[in-house]
Amino acid sequence: GYLKYKDPKQPLNTRIDDLLSRMSLAEKIGQMAQIERSIATPDVIKNNYIGSVLSGGGSWPAPQATVREWASMVTEMQKAALSTPLGIPIIYGIDAVHGHGNVNKATIFPHNVGLGATRDPELVKKIGSAVALEVRATGIPYIFAPCVAVCRDPRWGRCYESFSEDPKVVQMMTQIIPGFQGEAPPSSRGRPFVAGTRNVAACAKHYVGDGGTYKGINENNTIIDFHGLLQIHMPPYYNAVINSVSSIMVSFSSWNGVRMHANHFLVTDFLKNTLKFRGFVISDWEALDKMTNPRGSDYHLSIKLGVLAGIDMIMIPFNYTGFIGNLTSLVHDNTIPMSRIDDAVRRILRVKFTMGLFENPFPDPSLAGELGKQEHRDLARVAVRKSLVLLKNGKYGEKPLLPLPKKCGKILVAGSYADNLGGQCGGWTITWQGLVGNNLTAGTTILEGIKSTVDVSAQVVYSEEPSPDFVQKGGFNYAIVVVGEPPYAETQGDNLNLTIPAPGPSVIETVCSNVKCIVVLISGRPLDIEPYINKIDAFVAAWLPGTEGKGVADVLFGDYGFTGKLSRTWFKSVDQLPMNVGDPHYDPLFPFGFGLETHPS
Numbered sequence: 286g287y288l289k290y291k292d293p294k295q296p297l298n299t300r301i302d303d304l305l306s307r308m309s310l311a312e313k314i315g316q317m318a319q320i321e322r323s324i325a326t327p328d329v330i331k332n333n334y335i336g337s338v339l340s341g342g343g344s345w346p347a348p349q350a351t352v353r354e355w356a357s358m359v360t361e362m363q364k365a366a367l368s369t370p371l372g373i374p375i376i377y378g379i380d381a382v383h384g385h386g387n388v389n390k391a392t393i394f395p396h397n398v399g400l401g402a403t404r405d406p407e408l409v410k411k412i413g414s415a416v417a418l419e420v421r422a423t424g425i426p427y428i429f430a431p432c433v434a435v436c437r438d439p440r441w442g443r444c445y446e447s448f449s450e451d452p453k454v455v456q457m458m459t460q461i462i463p464g465f466q467g468e469a470p471p472s473s474r475g476r477p478f479v480a481g482t483r484n485v486a487a488c489a490k491h492y493v494g495d496g497g498t499y500k501g502i503n504e505n506n507t508i509i510d511f512h513g514l515l516q517i518h519m520p521p522y523y524n525a526v527i528n529s530v531s532s533i534m535v536s537f538s539s540w541n542g543v544r545m546h547a548n549h550f551l552v553t554d555f556l557k558n559t560l561k562f563r564g565f566v567i568s569d570w571e572a573l574d575k576m577t578n579p580r581g582s583d584y585h586l587s588i589k590l591g592v593l594a595g596i597d598m599i600m601i602p603f604n605y606t607g608f609i610g611n612l613t614s615l616v617h618d619n620t621i622p623m624s625r626i627d628d629a630v631r632r633i634l635r636v637k638f639t640m641g642l643f644e645n646p647f648p649d650p651s652l653a654g655e656l657g658k659q660e661h662r663d664l665a666r667v668a669v670r671k672s673l674v675l676l677k678n679g680k681y682g683e684k685p686l687l688p689l690p691k692k693c694g695k696i697l698v699a700g701s702y703a704d705n706l707g708g709q710c711g712g713w714t715i716t717w718q719g720l721v722g723n724n725l726t727a728g729t730t731i732l733e734g735i736k737s738t739v740d741v742s743a744q745v746v747y748s749e750e751p752s753p754d755f756v757q758k759g760g761f762n763y764a765i766v767v768v769g770e771p772p773y774a775e776t777q778g779d780n781l782n783l784t785i786p787a788p789g790p791s792v793i794e795t796v797c798s799n800v801k802c803i804v805v806l807i808s809g810r811p812l813d814i815e816p817y818i819n820k821i822d823a824f825v826a827a828w829l830p831g832t833e834g835k836g837v838a839d840v841l842f843g844d845y846g847f848t849g850k851l852s853r854t855w856f857k858s859v860d861q862l863p864m865n866v867g868d869p870h871y872d873p874l875f876p877f878g879f880g881l882e883t884h885p886s
C-alpha cells in the first residue's frame with residue numbers, strides 16, 4: 286500500500302515523522318551503526334538494519350578494483366538494506382580527501398596544504414565537483430571530506446590535510462563543500478543539501494580543534510581557552526554549516542582534557558543548538574573504544590558518553606554486536622532517553638531523504654567514465670601549478686633562475702621524488718598510508734612532466750642519487766633536485782624534528798655545490814631547509830601534488846607563472862614551534878603569505 290515516507294512529493298519532515306513512527310528500537314539503532322565493508326555481508330546488513338557502510342583507508346572490494354567492481358559491491362549491500370521491512374537505504378562513505386584516493390586510476394589532486402596555497406576558492410569548488418563525479422562513478426554517495434582542521438603545528442602527521450594555519454584561508458576553502466554537494470538554494474542554506482546523483486554528501490572534520498593539539502601530537506590534547514577555540518578552530522564550521530554540509534565528524538582529540546567524543550557542550554549545546562547544525566554528527570573510527578584506557582575496556586560507558594554527547598552515527602566499525610547490544614540496554618534502562626535516539630535517527634534520515642537516496646539508492650552506471658577522466662586530470666594539473674610556492678629564485682645579487690628556458694641544453698634531474706608517483710601523492714592514496722614507487726596508480730611523475738615539456742634539443746639526464754664525479758663531469762647547465770618525505774597518514778606522520786630524510790640533504794649538497802640547482806620539495810608541510818637554503822639557487826615548495834606531475838614542469842619552464850602563496854609559516858628551526866602568523870614572536874624563514882611570482886615566458 287501507499288507509504289507516506291516513500292513519497293518524494295511529501296514534505297521532508299512529513300517523510301521523517303512518518304518513517305520514524307514506524308521504526309522499532311532495533312531499526313533506529315541500526316541506522317546509527319556504520320560498519321566496515323570487510324564485514325558488511327548482506328545478512329549482517331539485513332539482520333541488524335545497518336544504516337551505513339564505509340571503506341577505511343585502503344579498503345577495496347579487490348586490488349585495483351574497477352568501477353564496476355566497486356559499484357556491484359555497493360549494489361549488493363544496498364539490495365540487502367532495501368530487503369528489510371522498511372527498506373531504508375544504506376549510505377556508503379569513503380575518504381575522498383584529495384580525489385577518490387582508495388580507487389585505482391582515480392584523479393589524485395593536491396592535498397589540502399597545497400590547495401590552501403592557491404588561494405583560489407573557485408578552483409577548489411571545481412575540484413569538489415570533479416571528485417564528486419569520480420566517487421559517484423563507483424556508486425558511492427558520501428565522503429569523509431573536507432578536513433577543515435586549522436593545523437597550528439607542522440609536527441602533526443595530518444598537517445597536509447589542513448588547508449592552512451590561518452582560519453580565514455580554511456574558511457575560504459570550505460567552498461569545496463558546495464563543489465561536492467552542489468550549491469544549496471537560499472531556502473536550503475544552513476540545512477543539509479545534496480543536489481543530486483552527480484553530487485555527494487560531504488563531512489566537515491574533525492570537530493573541533495584537531496589541528497591544535499600539544500606539539501602536534503595526533504589525537505592528543507588541544508589546550509586553549511574557549512575564546513581561542515572560537516577564534517582559531519571553530520570558524521570553518523560556521524562556513525560548513527551555512528554551506529549546508531550534510532555531516533560533521535568528531536575529532537579523536539581532546540579539548541582541555543575532555544574527549545571531543547564525550548563533549549556534550551561542544552557537540553550538542555554549541556554545534557547543534559547554537560550553530561543550528563541540522564545534519565548528522567558521526568564519530569571517528571573506533572573513537573568510542575579509544576575513550577577509555579585501556580582501549581575498549583568499558584564500551585558500555587563509551588557508548589553512553591558518546592551518544593549522550595550528541596553523536597548520531599557511530600563509525601563502529603567492526604564490533605556491531607557490542608554497539609547494538611550496549612546501546613539497546615542503555616535505552617531500555619533509560620540511561621539514554623528515546624528522544625536522543627530519535628534526534629540521531631531524524632538527522633540521519635534528513636540527509637538520506639534530502640540527497641534522494643530513497644529515490645536513487647543504486648549506482649548510476651552512466652557515470653562510470655568519470656573516474657580518472659582527462660578533464661579532471663587537466664583540472665588537477667591547474668591545481669598543481671597554482672599550489673606550487675616559489676620561495677627562492679636566484680642567489681643574492683644574481684638574476685632570477687626561473688623560469689628555465691625550454692631550450693635548456695643538458696640538464697640533470699635528481700632526487701628520490703623526481704620519478705616517484707606514490708611520493709608525490711602522499712598518504713590516503715590506494716592504501717591508508719600511501720606508497721612510494723611508480724606502480725601505484727595512473728599518473729605522471731615530475732620527471733615525465735619535465736621530459737615532455739623541454740625542447741627537443743634539450744637532454745634530460747635522470748639520476749636518483751648522483752655521485753659528485755657524475756655531477757662534475759656531466760656538463761649540465763642546470764639541475765632540478767626533487768627531494769622530500771615519504772607518504773604517511775595520521776600518527777605515523779607525527780614528527781618532532783622535521784628534517785629532510787636521507788638521502789635528500791646529501792643529494793642537495795652534491796648537486797648544488799657543482800651546478801645551478803632548483804630544489805623542489807615534496808612534503809606535507811614545511812621541513813627544515815635552513816641548513817641548505819644558501820647553497821640552493823632556486824627553491825620550490827610543491828607539497829603533495831598528486832597524479833598530475835606535469836603541473837610542476839608547467840611553471841618551472843615558464844608555460845605559466847608561479848602564483849602560489851604560503852598557507853603555512855616556514856620555520857627557521859623546529860625549536861620555534863608552534864609559530865603561526867599573528868604570533869607576537871614571529872621570526873620565520875619564509876612568512877605566511879610569502880611566494881615569489883614569475884611570468885609566463
Ligand SMILES: OC[C@@H]1[C@@H](O)[C@H](O)[C@@H](O)c2nc(CNc3ccccc3)cn21
Pocket residue numbers: 340341342380429490569570717775
Ligand atoms: O577512514 C575513516 C576515518 C577518516 O575519515 C578519519 O579522518 C580518520 O581519522 C580515520 N582514521 C581511521 C583509522 N584508520 C585505519 C586504517 C586502516 C587500519 C586501521 C585504522 C579511520 N578514519
